[in-house]
Amino acid sequence: MRTVYVNGEYLPETEAKVSIFDRAFLMADGVYEVTSVLDGKLVDFDGHATRLARSLSELDMPEGPSRDELLEIHRELVRINEVTDGLVYLQITRGAPGDRDFVFPDPATTPPTVVLFTQSKPGLADDPKAKVGLSIVSVDDLRWSRRDIKTVQLLYPSMGKMIAKAQGKDDVWMVEDGHVTEGSSNNAYFIKGNTIVTRPLSNDILHGITRAAVLRFAEEAQMAVEERLFTIAEAQEADEAFITSASAFVMPVVEIDGVALGDGKPGPKAARLREIYLDESRKVAI
Missing domain, CATH: 3.30.470.10 (Aminotransferase class 4, branched-chain amino acid transferase, N-terminal domain)
Known part of the structure; x- marks a missing residue:
């Protein structure tokens, strides 16, 4: 107990x-x-x-x-x-x-x-999903407009996860005015070439603690970062995609709305970011 x-x-x-x-x-x-x-x-x-x-x-x-x-x-x-x-x-x-x-x-x-x-x-850091990647479906973002405040208003994110589960998928990315905001309980990214693309901080998304760390570690992975709005279509054409959260760390995304990214398997850059994040986080954990 x-x-x-x-x-x-x-x-x-x-x-x-x-x-x-x-x-x-x-x-x-x-x-x-x-x-x-x-x-x-x-x-x-x-x-x-x-x-x-x-x-x-x-x-x-x-x-x-x-x-x-x-x-x-x-x-x-x-x-x-x-x-x-x-x-x-x-x-x-x-x-x-x-x-x-x-x-x-x-x-x-x-x-x-x-x-x-x-x-x-x-085995939290050894989640088998990191080896196979997540499948994502998009839903309209119907939450209130202060998503930067981490409140207990989690009904719609919970409903989003149930929508994904009903379709045999892992999670959702929410879309507002044609652009991805974030996942149900995580921040969203894609990788094109050597650049990580993610939505900029605002009231529209949670200011993820893991997000901040991963963007700092991008330099160690020799990757550029571009914070801007992006669409589901852009993410579907990306080389790789991933999400970050305190419990999932860096988790690859291999499918978005039925479209496989690359060969449908986790890519090397998301895997490297996960590795760096876990290594560096363990060094400074208290």
């Missing part, structure tokens, strides 16, 4: 409780982060903590524990639950004011709800 963290307490998961009046439950009024664990260490914790602070600020939500306190909680959960490879999920909500109301509660009288738990995933 896992030990989880709820509002200052470490508890068996069967004893953990959150109020039915919590605004995350009633209003999806909360933010979250997921930090990967490799070899018992946290990958890019500082990046996730920085993005968490930004998400809270953008929603005028009171801060929860400090960065140092969150690091201690993450490490303690990893230790208690004996996680070698896996994930730490963190969620902070605006709390439970005592009754349902659209108006934000007074943060002075309503402390945030802070929840963390681990998920053990042995």
